[in-house]
Amino acid sequence: MFSRDQILENYTDLIIAPLSGFTIKPFRQLLREYGFKGLYYTEMLNPYEIKKGKVEKIDILDKESPVGVQLFGGYKKGLYKETMNRLKEYGRFDIIDLNMGCPIRKVVHSGGGVHLLKNIDEAKYILKEIRSEWDGPLSIKTRIGFTMDDIDNTIVKLKELLVFEPDFFSIHFRTVEEKFTPPPHWDLYKKFKEELKIFIYLNGGVYDKNTIKYIKRTISPDGIMLSRGILYDPFIFSEDKGGLMKKISFSKKFLRYFVNSYGEKRLKETRKFFAYLFKGEIYSREFKKKVYSAQNYDEYIAAFEIYDYEL
């Protein structure tokens, strides 16, 4: 397990966000294989899933370190203490994250995500319970506010969380109202940094290597947290130029690892990966059609033949 200092000393540059449905074991395994050494997270996890023994999402390999687990959900007395104790039984994660940034209805209705940003006392109760059982690395993922009028208010609230000694915040620089689409307000990074005086990962809208360079040059954040960027280009973190052929070999390996982990029956779950990965590539529509009609492993692999002939 990595100490708090090690997490920050060695992995400050680029980290990968928890992505529900995406940061699954076979995908994470491949990222490591392709050379990503930084911190990444499993899919987010609700405490009740752990309580019910649904722990597939935290099937973490020893060699995956450094890896984090993100919790989402509402406050209930004793729940997070119990969750931390159960999580520790697995013992393989390096850092715990609290989701305070997700605007999706299911998450907000559970009392988590941005509900906690609105009701900061509930976030405090949760963090207090987490901290009572866990003095290791802790991060908090959130947004800049509900609307652009809400920025100062958010900063005041986030300051109140500093007593729980989070190691860093990762902040998605879009408002809740903006959801996932408009250009993020990276220009607000400096304000958050100056006010909070804590390590902050900039998150949102970083989809290619040039943007990484641009942000480093103009904003110079403590670090960048990638999200959809890693889905559009799984080589975004490396010197490797990537490109279509590399994406194809990545995909074929991914299919193999996926079947090894979950069996052929669940292959449909891989379609959404290809939708991101091949977006904007030549013949992506034809490829998508083939992938969406594939019924078994061989047919998924055969979908890539479209590129054998045409390149």
Ligand SMILES: Cc1cc2nc3c(=O)[nH]c(=O)nc-3n(C[C@H](O)[C@H](O)[C@H](O)COP(=O)(O)O)c2cc1C
């Ligand atoms: C498919 C998908 C799944 C996501 N899952 C999570 C999640 O489990 N936990 C979380 O905190 N944020 C989640 N997010 C939000 C991202 O981590 C990130 O904050 C957001 O997408 C903005 O960054 P981007 O523009 O670089 O994608 C998800 C986003 C997407 C698109």
